[in-house]
Amino acid sequence: MGQRKRMLESLDQEIRDYIEAETQDNIERGMSPEEARYAALRKFGNVTRVKEETREVWSVIWLEQLVQDVRYTARMLRKSPGFTVVAVLTLALGIGANTAIFSVVQAVILQPLPYPQPNRLVMLLERVRLRNYQNDLNDPSPGNFADWRAQNSVFEDVAAIQDKSFNLTGSGEPVRVEGEAVSASLFSLLRVRTTLGRTFNANEDTVGGPHVVVMGYGLWVSRFGADPKILQKSILLDGASYRVIGVMDRSFRFPDPANFHGAAAQADQLWVPIALGPADLANHGSHFLQGALARLKPGATLGQAQVQMDAIAQRLTQEHPNTNEGVGVNVVPLREQLVGNVESELWILLGAVALVLLMVCANVANLLLVRASTRGRELALRIALGAPRMRILRQLFTESVFLALVGGGVGVLFASWGLRVLQGVRALQTLGPSGLPSVGRLAVGTPVLAFSLAASLLAGIIFGMAPTWQIMRCNVQRGLKEGAPESDAPSRLSLRDVLVVAEIALGVTVVVGAALLLRSFLLLQQTPLGFDPGGLLTLRVIPRSTQYSQPWQRISFYREALAKIQGAPGVESAGAVSFLPLTFFQASKGFSVEGQPALASGELPMAVYDVVSPGYFETLGVPVLEGRDFSWSDTQQTLPVIVVNEAMAQTYWPNEDPIGKRIKEGRPDETSPWLMVVGVVGNFRHFDVASRPRPTMFFPISQLAAGTALLRDWVVRTTGDPLTIAGGVRQAIWSLDKDMPISRVQTMEEVRSSAVAQQQFTLLLLGLSAGLALVLASVGLYGVTAYATALRTREIGIRMALGAQRRDVMSLVLFDGAALGFVGVGIGIVAALLLTRLMTVLLYGVRANDPLAFGAVAMLLSVVILVACYIPARRAMRMDPMMALRYE
Numbered sequence: 001m002g003q004r005k006r007m008l009e010s011l012d013q014e015i016r017d018y019i020e021a022e023t024q025d026n027i028e029r030g031m032s033p034e035e036a037r038y039a040a041l042r043k044f045g046n047v048t049r050v051k052e053e054t055r056e057v058w059s060v061i062w063l064e065q066l067v068q069d070v071r072y073t074a075r076m077l078r079k080s081p082g083f084t085v086v087a088v089l090t091l092a093l094g095i096g097a098n099t100a101i102f103s104v105v106q107a108v109i110l111q112p113l114p115y116p117q118p119n120r121l122v123m124l125l126e127r128v129r130l131r132n133y134q135n136d137l138n139d140p141s142p143g144n145f146a147d148w149r150a151q152n153s154v155f156e157d158v159a160a161i162q163d164k165s166f167n168l169t170g171s172g173e174p175v176r177v178e179g180e181a182v183s184a185s186l187f188s189l190l191r192v193r194t195t196l197g198r199t200f201n202a203n204e205d206t207v208g209g210p211h212v213v214v215m216g217y218g219l220w221v222s223r224f225g226a227d228p229k230i231l232q233k234s235i236l237l238d239g240a241s242y243r244v245i246g247v248m249d250r251s252f253r254f255p256d257p258a259n260f261h262g263a264a265a266q267a268d269q270l271w272v273p274i275a276l277g278p279a280d281l282a283n284h285g286s287h288f289l290q291g292a293l294a295r296l297k298p299g300a301t302l303g304q305a306q307v308q309m310d311a312i313a314q315r316l317t318q319e320h321p322n323t324n325e326g327v328g329v330n331v332v333p334l335r336e337q338l339v340g341n342v343e344s345e346l347w348i349l350l351g352a353v354a355l356v357l358l359m360v361c362a363n364v365a366n367l368l369l370v371r372a373s374t375r376g377r378e379l380a381l382r383i384a385l386g387a388p389r390m391r392i393l394r395q396l397f398t399e400s401v402f403l404a405l406v407g408g409g410v411g412v413l414f415a416s417w418g419l420r421v422l423q424g425v426r427a428l429q430t431l432g433p434s435g436l437p438s439v440g441r442l443a444v445g446t447p448v449l450a451f452s453l454a455a456s457l458l459a460g461i462i463f464g465m466a467p468t469w470q471i472m473r474c475n476v477q478r479g480l481k482e483g484a485p486e487s488d489a490p491s492r493l494s495l496r497d498v499l500v501v502a503e504i505a506l507g508v509t510v511v512v513g514a515a516l517l518l519r520s521f522l523l524l525q526q527t528p529l530g531f532d533p534g535g536l537l538t539l540r541v542i543p544r545s546t547q548y549s550q551p552w553q554r555i556s557f558y559r560e561a562l563a564k565i566q567g568a569p570g571v572e573s574a575g576a577v578s579f580l581p582l583t584f585f586q587a588s589k590g591f592s593v594e595g596q597p598a599l600a601s602g603e604l605p606m607a608v609y610d611v612v613s614p615g616y617f618e619t620l621g622v623p624v625l626e627g628r629d630f631s632w633s634d635t636q637q638t639l640p641v642i643v644v645n646e647a648m649a650q651t652y653w654p655n656e657d658p659i660g661k662r663i664k665e666g667r668p669d670e671t672s673p674w675l676m677v678v679g680v681v682g683n684f685r686h687f688d689v690a691s692r693p694r695p696t697m698f699f700p701i702s703q704l705a706a707g708t709a710l711l712r713d714w715v716v717r718t719t720g721d722p723l724t725i726a727g728g729v730r731q732a733i734w735s736l737d738k739d740m741p742i743s744r745v746q747t748m749e750e751v752r753s754s755a756v757a758q759q760q761f762t763l764l765l766l767g768l769s770a771g772l773a774l775v776l777a778s779v780g781l782y783g784v785t786a787y788a789t790a791l792r793t794r795e796i797g798i799r800m801a802l803g804a805q806r807r808d809v810m811s812l813v814l815f816d817g818a819a820l821g822f823v824g825v826g827i828g829i830v831a832a833l834l835l836t837r838l839m840t841v842l843l844y845g846v847r848a849n850d851p852l853a854f855g856a857v858a859m860l861l862s863v864v865i866l867v868a869c870y871i872p873a874r875r876a877m878r879m880d881p882m883m884a885l886r887y888e
Contacts, residue, residue, distance in 0.1 A: 070398060073395075073398055074402070077399075084403075087364050088406050088410060090360055091404055091408065091410075091411065091456075092408075092410035092413075093411070093414065093772055094356055094411070094459070094772075095357065095360075095411030095452060095456055096411030096412065096415045096418065097353045097356055097411075097768070097772065098353045098356075098357050098411075098451075098452075098455050099412055099414075099415035099452045100414075100419055101350050101353050102350060102448060103415065103448045104346060104349075105350055106445075106447050106448055108339060108343075109342075113334060114251060114253065115192065121190070121294075121333070121334040122302065122305065122331050123293060123294075123331075123332045123334055123337045124140065124145075124158065124291065124292040124293075124294055124330070124331060125138060125139070125292075125330050125332065126327055126328070127328040127330045128327055128328075130603070130606070131603050133590075133606035137332075139288065139289055139290060140287060140291065141283060141284050141288075141289070141323070142276050142281055142288070143280075143281060143282055143285075143320075144327070144329075145160050145276075145292050146276070146281040147316055148309065148329065149292075151312050151315075152305075152308055152309065153297075153308065154300040154305045155295060155296060155297060155300075156294075157294070158183075158292050158294040159182060159185045159292065159293045159294070160183045160292055161180055161181075161182050161183075161186070161274075162180065162181040162182075162274055162289050163180060164179045164272065165178050165179060166179055166237040166238055166270055167237070167542065167544050167545065167740070168235065168236065168237060168270075169236045169239070169739040170235060171235075172223070174741040175223075175743070176542070176741040176743035176744075177269050177270050179269060179270035179272065181272050181275075182271055182272075182273070182274055183273075183274055184199070184201055184204060184205035187199040194214070194248055194249065195217060196228065196246060197247060198246050199245075200245075200271075200273050204273050205273040205274065206273075206275055206277075207275050207278075209273060209275055210243065211240055211272075212245045212272070213237065213243070213244055213245070213270055213271065214244075214246040214247070214248060214270070214272075215230070215248070215270060216269035216270065217247060217248055217250045217252065218269060219270065230247065231245065231246075231247075237270070254271075284323040284324055285322075293334070306329075306331045312329065313327065313328045344841050345758070345762050348766075349766060351838075352513055352766055352769045355510050355773070356506075356510060356769050356772055356773050356776070357455065358462075358506055359506045359507055359773055359776045359777065361462045362506075363503060363779065363780045363783075364403070365463040365464075365465075365467075366496050366499050366783055368399075368466060369467055369495060369496050370496075397460075397464045401464065402460075404457065404459045404460030404463075405456050405460065407456065407459075408452050408455065409456075411452065412444060412452050415444060415448075415452075466499065497784065499784075500780045500781050500784045501823050501824040503824070504781065504820075504824025504825060505828035505831055506773070506831075507773040507774060507777035508825055508831070508858075510766075510769055510770050511774060511857050511860070511861070512829075512836060512853060512854060513832070513835075514766045514767050514769070515770075515853040515854075515856055515857050516836060516839060516843060516846055516848065516850060517759075517762060517763045520759070520842070520843045520844045520845060520846045521756070521759050521844075523846065524756055524759060524844050525756065527845075529685045529689070529752070530682055530683050530684025530693065531581070532620075532621030533751070534748075534749065535718050535720075535722060536620070536621075536715055536716070536718070537718055537722035537729065537747060537748075538715050538716075538744065538745075538746055538751060539714050539716075539726075539743070539745045539746075540713055540714070541576075541712075541714055541742055542710055542711075543557050543558075543710075543740065544710075545739075547737075554710070555701060555702055557736065557737070558576060558613055558701060558711055559613075559702075562574045562613060562615065564732040564733070564736065565732045565733070566615075567732070568725060568729060568731075569725065569728060570719050570724065571717070571718060572718065573619040573716075573717045574716045575614070575618070575715055576616060576712075576714045576715070577610055577613070577711060577713055577715070578710065578711060578712055578713075579712065579713065580712075581684065581685060582686075582688055582751050582752055583713075583751065583755070584688055585687075586608050587609055588606045588607065588609065589606065589607060589609050589665055589697075590605065591605060591606075591664060592663065592664045593652050593661070593662075594662040594674060598668050605652065605695075606695075607644075607648055607694070607695040607696060607697050608686060608687075608694050608696040609696065609697045610686075610698050611698070611699045611701050611709050611711060612630065612700065613700075613701050613702075614629060614630045614634075614700070614702070616630075617629055617643075617681050618717075619715050621717075622681050622682050623682045624679055624680070625646060625682055626658065626679065627678050627679035627680055628678055630678075630679075630702070632702055634703055635702055635703060636702075640674070640675045640703055641676050641677075641678040641703070642698065643677070643679040643680070643681055643698040643700075644658065644696065645693060646681070646682055646683045647696065648695035648696060648697060649677075649680045651695050658677050659677060659678065661676070661677045662677070663677070688755050689755050689756055690844050713744075715748070716729055723747060729742075774860075774861075777861070778865075779868075781817060781821050781868040782868040782871060782872065785813065785817035785868065785869050786871075786872040810874065811873075813869070814869050814873040817865075821868070822862070822865065825861050825865070832857075833849055836848040836849070
């Protein structure tokens with residue numbers, strides 16, 4: 001390559017000199033400078049052709065040499081099948097693990113959202129900063145949404161989103177269908193099209209407008225057989241007739257805000273107009289929208305939008321101090337809102353498998369060093385016969401890259417197979433929100449293949465540097481000597497030793513991360529829930545139709561249905577609640593405590609609340625610590641009552657008896673009635689497993705005469721396997737209403753598993769990486785120790801001939817190998833102390849520098865190191881001294 005470069009530079013200089021001399025001669029002959037230059041260029045055009053032909057010749061030569069190198073590499077690898085198989089499989093494991101994790105990262109984080117110009121799509125959510133309540137992602141009120149939309153100048157439009165579900169009846173078995181009520185502008189903001197029909201117009205998005213619905217492609221196919229005449233039909237939703245005006249495209253997936261934070265719900269399949277009326281648009285106190293979607297105008301930036309929305313929020317606080325005190329606006333990119341906490345977990349996993357790939361590189365580099373030492377005479381002979389060292393180095397790099405590419409190809413197969421296996425893991429099915437592609441549909445596509453190719457090339461270059469460095473230091477005369485030892489100072493720290501120390505250090509870092517996650521997950525699993533999930537069946541039943549339009553009609557249905565369920569065989573008790581525990585849903589209210597100083601609206605204490613039926617606490621297994629539970633005799637005509645949890649009682653009535661105390665929703669001067677505390681129940685996990693119980697109040701459904709309060713989730717305590725009595729529960733409900741959809745039938749244990757599925761997924765993949773790291777570290781240390789022992793065979797024979805005991809030989813080999821391992825462990829512990837700080841967001845109840853996890857990993861690695869070194873030490877101890885003395 002250097003010769004080619006010098007030749008081409010010489011040709012360039014000759015051409016310039018010829019053209020300059022001829023140009024001067026032409027000027028002296030009377031030509032203008034332009035004519036002289038043109039004539040010179042034409043005259044010496046043949047020289048340029050020579051230069052181009054020379055370039056082509058050297059390109060052909062370079063290509064031929066590359067082909068020779070590849071053929072020679074393939075021939076050499078065929079002669080060493082054991083080395084080739086070990087190296088390829090080692091590389092395949094490392095590159096395959098990186099490919100598998102990157103496929104998840106690419107699908108969840110890097111892949112563009114399936115909408116045109118997705119970087120301009122943002123979500124608008126409330127940022128609440130009150131004394132007793134803080135939330136950066138609070139649900140907006142319709143009044144705030146209306147003002148955001150009317151007063152901004154940075155968005156093309158803003159669309160409101162409200163989570164909805166529908167009881168679909170009229171044809172076939174009644175089913176519950178997830179959906180959204182949305183502004184008519186939502187689909188135009190997303191720039192999406194329908195397969196059939198159209199989306200909403202402004203006239204349909206009004207109070208009293210026509211009942212129209214846009215259907216999802218999946219529902220159209222599964223329920224209506226992809227009937228193209230669906231646009232001429234109407235369907236029954238919650239007992240009302242809706243005309244189908246459109247069917248969305250097969251690829252459309254709506255970014256459901258209700259599922260942004262881990263709720264494992266079904267994908268939306270129906271959309272209806274939200275139809276916010278004047279009263280809604282003036283309401284700044286009720287926060288029932290799940291979000292507002294906006295699209296930035298061309299040229300507008302996220303920062304400009306945030307500044308303008310902050311100014312609007314300040315004006316709203318001045319105009320509506322009672323409802324908007326401490327309420328701001330967060331402008332969040334849609335991608336960031338969708339990904340949420342999953343992003344940090346996936347990057348940490350990718351970093352862990354990248355460390356494993358570095359360990360693979362160190363392992364293969366050690367194999368190549370050993371192989372290079374056996375080829376020392378061959379390489380020295382080639383150098384002595386005149387082969388340039390750069391030519392030999394290129395050959396060695398070709399071998400390394402060739403190995404890496406073969407290993408990468410096998411690794412892609414491993415990754416494809418591994419993804420198919422992991423698709424059956426429950427944790428994968430609940431990874432990420434519903435707006436993202438399902439992990440169960442992951443595939444190794446073009447971006448993933450490109451990543452695998454880049455990782456393979458990079459790995460080949462990295463582990464190819466070790467034998468390259470050794471060749472650069474090669475002593476030709478010594479290499480030509482028959483039987484010359486590899487090193488005249490075997491006790492000196494070699495490159496192989498450095499590599500194995502680095503490999504163990506990297507392994508310690510990965511294993512420590514897995515140990516921290518394991519401790520965190522075990523603590524999460526052992527966290528007391530405050531209720532007994534065993535033997536609990538859960539299901540969702542929501543009475544929504546004209547026959548349940550009045551609160552008393554719904555209350556009557558709840559009472560009769562629960563009574564029939566309790567009479568079913570195998571049922572101990574039954575109850576219902578507005579939001580099932582551990583499903584990432586909760587609502588909060590501000591309230592006033594009787595006898596305590598009146599506070600401004602922005603300073604009111606906040607508490608989580610739920611609406612429950614009588615018998616709910618008994619069924620869930622939550623103890624009533626003081627007072628009593630609700631009963632059906634608590635009606636709209638009796639004293640308004642409330643039950644609070646232990647945390648609320650201790651917070652607002654410390655050292656007092658909370659029974660008989662009264663609270664009121666909102667400020668004391670508001671018209672809502674005072675509610676008497678009649679019971680205190682034990683604390684239990686409400687939002688998720690990791691969140692500590694907050695002050696919580698419970699309202700009886702039997703006293704809520706106004707509003708649209710609903711009991712969505714039902715719990716049934718059984719005497720045996722909960723799923724075996726699911727049929728009887730269905731029949732009990734259908735005996736009252738044959739058109740009542742029943743969905744989400746599962747055990748409470750399954751609900752709990754879903755609540756920790758994301759942590760389980762992270763632990764699973766990081767645990768696999770840690771297991772691979774342990775294997776690589778032990779194999780690497782064993783290989784170095786065994787090779788070093790083989791190099792010292794003659795020395796060991798002399799020691800034994802002079803009287804050294806076998807245990808002394810064993811101690812010598814064991815100490816030398818273990819010393820390397822323990823140095824690697826020490827370095828790895830220090831590195832882990834620095835790197836595990838990045839994992840803090842993934843840990844529950846465990847510090848990033850948890851001494852138990854670090855100590856356990858140090859002990860585990862110490863055992864692995866001693867075992868890896870014991871095998872070659874034991875072999876050296878049994879060596880025949882006479883055979884060792886004759887060893888060359």
